Amino acid sequence: MQSQWKPIETAPKDFTDVLLYFPDFSPEYRIIIGHWVACEEDPDDEPWWFEQDVDRGCINGPLEGEPTHWMELPEAPKAPTP
Numbered sequence: 001m002q003s004q005w006k007p008i009e010t011a012p013k014d015f016t017d018v019l020l021y022f023p024d025f026s027p028e029y030r031i032i033i034g035h036w037v038a039c040e041e042d043p044d045d046e047p048w049w050f051e052q053d054v055d056r057g058c059i060n061g062p063l064e065g066e067p068t069h070w071m072e073l074p075e076a077p078k079a080p081t082p
Helices: none
Strands: 018-022 030-037 048-053 058-062 069-071
Touching: none
Parallel strands: none
Antiparallel strands: 018 030, 018 069, 030 048, 048 058
């Protein structure tokens, strides 16, 4: 079954990486892998979406703009059997 885009209000808020859709990103739109971050040590600190940098395996930082939709990440491809 293929995943469907869902409203951002239903996205997980538990550090789960998901695909995020930003419709207003210049020049057209942007789709990234990211997750929600909330600082438990400082409840006054605003939570935000973070981008996962797949190439370097590290987190880039808070994202500009607001995503409107999200989707689960697809399963990784299966290695071919010899």
